Amino acid sequence: MQLYYAAADYRGQKMYVFGNQSGVVFVGTPGASPEEVKIQLKHCDISPSSSCLVSPIQQLTEYFQGERRTFDISREIITGTALQKQVWHELNTIPYGETISYSDLAARVGKPKAIRAVATAVAKNPLMIFNPCHRVIRQSGAIGNYRGGVQMKRTLLSLERGHQ
Structure with a gap:
């Protein structure tokens, strides 16, 4: 390809x-x-x-620059399991400036007991930012990990909260 x-x-x-x-x-x-x-x-x-x-x-x-809240792009997913693709699609329903927990996301995709598998799917998101995996945090409110690094995740969440 x-x-x-x-x-x-x-x-x-x-x-x-x-x-x-x-x-x-x-x-x-x-x-x-x-x-x-x-x-x-x-x-x-x-x-x-x-x-x-x-x-x-x-x-x-x-x-x-804080001038865009949604993306109007075509996406071509070339990897991933059915569950991963479902999780990556669901990430796009999390509103700008808001967060949900991994367990909430697992429930949204119909797999409430598969929190670890859902978290793994989030971690393998090939389209970070475009599919906003940075909006998923731990149920405790802790920030959690991020492929771009924890500081980047904090920065993105702060950017969105500052431009709501």
């Missing part, structure tokens, strides 16, 4: 977005190079830039 990548700026670090004409496939963590991300995108050829990523990069930039 041929994928293209382009970078958005996240607090002075490049954050690469990968996709093709069908949609965004993967969002890398800030500071990760395209070569590092390619390891996760097995069986894909990657090339720099493409017009198909102009809108996703612009929307991500607007989000980081």
